[in-house]
Amino acid sequence: MIDVRGYSCPTPVIMVKNELAKHPDSVEVLSDSPCAVENITRFAQQHGYKVVSQPTQEETLLLLTK
Amino acid sequence: MKKHHLLMIVAGVVVGLAALILTASGNPANMGFCIACFLRDIAGGLGLHSAGKVQYIRPEIIGLTLGAFGMAFAGKEFRARAGSAPALRFLLGALVIIGALAFLGCPLRMVLRLAGGDLTAIAGLLGFVFGILIGVVCLKKGFSLGRAYKVKKSDSFVLPGFMVGLLVLLVAAPAFIHFSQEGPGASHAFWIISLVAGLVVGAVAQKSRLCMAGGIRDAFLLRDFNLLTGFVAIFVTVLIGNIVLSKFNPTLAVQPIAHHDYIWSFLGMTVVGWGSILLGGCPLRQLILAGEGNGDSAVTVFGMIVGAAIAHNFGMAGNADAMVDGTFTAGGVSTAGQIGIAIALVLLLIISLCNLYKEANAK
Numbered sequence: 144m145i146d147v148r149g150y151s152c153p154t155p156v157i158m159v160k161n162e163l164a165k166h167p168d169s170v171e172v173l174s175d176s177p178c179a180v181e182n183i184t185r186f187a188q189q190h191g192y193k194v195v196s197q198p199t200q201e202e203t204l205l206l207l208t209k
Numbered sequence: 210m211k212k213h214h215l216l217m218i219v220a221g222v223v224v225g226l227a228a229l230i231l232t233a234s235g236n237p238a239n240m241g242f243c244i245a246c247f248l249r250d251i252a253g254g255l256g257l258h259s260a261g262k263v264q265y266i267r268p269e270i271i272g273l274t275l276g277a278f279g280m281a282f283a284g285k286e287f288r289a290r291a292g293s294a295p296a297l298r299f300l301l302g303a304l305v306i307i308g309a310l311a312f313l314g315c316p317l318r319m320v321l322r323l324a325g326g327d328l329t330a331i332a333g334l335l336g337f338v339f340g341i342l343i344g345v346v347c348l349k350k351g352f353s354l355g356r357a358y359k360v361k362k363s364d365s366f367v368l369p370g371f372m373v374g375l376l377v378l379l380v381a382a383p384a385f386i387h388f389s390q391e392g393p394g395a396s397h398a399f400w401i402i403s404l405v406a407g408l409v410v411g412a413v414a415q416k417s418r419l420c421m422a423g424g425i426r427d428a429f430l431l432r433d434f435n436l437l438t439g440f441v442a443i444f445v446t447v448l449i450g451n452i453v454l455s456k457f458n459p460t461l462a463v464q465p466i467a468h469h470d471y472i473w474s475f476l477g478m479t480v481v482g483w484g485s486i487l488l489g490g491c492p493l494r495q496l497i498l499a500g501e502g503n504g505d506s507a508v509t510v511f512g513m514i515v516g517a518a519i520a521h522n523f524g525m526a527g528n529a530d531a532m533v534d535g536t537f538t539a540g541g542v543s544t545a546g547q548i549g550i551a552i553a554l555v556l557l558l559i560i561s562l563c564n565l566y567k568e569a570n571a572k
Contacts, residue, residue, distance in 0.1 A: 151489030
């Protein structure tokens with residue numbers, strides 16, 4: 144799992160992009176920014192990934208799978 | 210059309226309409242909104258600089274921050290976060306505004322100038338894109354200012370609270386607050402119109418994530434054109450509005466609050482583009498993020514206010530061209546302004562090189 148909490152845009156998407164290059168089948172992402180969640184979701188979907196999100200009070204766990 | 214695209218277009222149209230209304234209501238030409246100019250006016254209003262023509266407590270800035278604050282709370286998106294290189298962010302905020310004031314406009318005003326037919330702003334646009342490209346290279350090399358952390362809510366109320374204080378000072382107008390009697394600072398819409406326009410734009414900018422630098426950055430970096438849609442929507446809305454209102458004047462000749470110093474307009478906006486990418490967003494976005502509870506962006510906004518004061522105290526702000534009784538007086542960027550931009554570029558290079566992570570932000 145990669146933890147992108149606290150990073151400003153577009154660093155969370157770059158971190159996810161780098162992680163997907165290493166593990167193209169699936170990646171879990173923990174974010175505390177609604178903006179980063181939207182950007183990561185849009186990026187993953189544009190690259191053919193299915194995105195499942197599990198939001199809690201201030202954080203969201205995203206599961207990206209091919 | 211996808212929901213986020215539609216939201217971004219709506220946000221761009223709302224910003225464009227608000228800019229047109231503010232200009233028609235008394236704001237300077239092609240300056241419905243200008244984050245750099247308005248923070249400069251606030252710095253002058255508070256007595257942080259003594260340029261008599263640019264002193265006013267701009268309600269648009271207050272509205273933008275409080276509009277974002279309200280929308281973030283309503284949407285359960287308010288997050289108290291801080292601790293990501295605050296000193297560097299303060300410095301970057303100051304540098305970005307010094308660059309913007311040399312050009313005579315933030316990225317938002319650059320778009321408004323272009324939509325008014327101000328072809329001199331093309332040099333600024335090219336510089337802005339060039340600066341963003343340098344920033345994108347830095348991001349690809351692993352640039353990051355590091356992680357922010359959850360903090361007490363009191364930290365996140367500092368900038369919204371400061372804005373409420375400014376509103377009180379605007380309305381009460383005590384003698385120690387400076388209000389321009391002539392020049393751009395004296396040209397403004399009635400304060401309630403400005404405040405409401407700021408509140409509306411702040412709310413839609415928070416919801417849509419509108420960012421003038423982010424649009425070009427994402428297009429190059431991620432092939433994501435969502436944010437760029439808002440940039441284009443503002444331009445098209447204001448362009449159509451200006452044509453309808455017979456205010457579209459496409460020429461290189463004397464333009465409102467602009468100059469012909471193309472090289473330094475280019476380099477000034479290079480500073481703005483590069484600095485905005487290192488900060489994670491343009492000056493407008495910093496205000497919105499501060500409204501959402503981001504203490505680092507609040508520090509950046511204070512840096513921008515101080516940068517605006519420095520720009521005027523040190524004679525680094527650009528001077529507008531003028532035509533008085535048929536006599537043309539060339540404006541431009543002074544030697545002090547040129548030195549300021551050169552120093553800003555060197556500092557941006559140092560900050561960029563000192564914050565590269567080999568593992569591309571994975572730490």
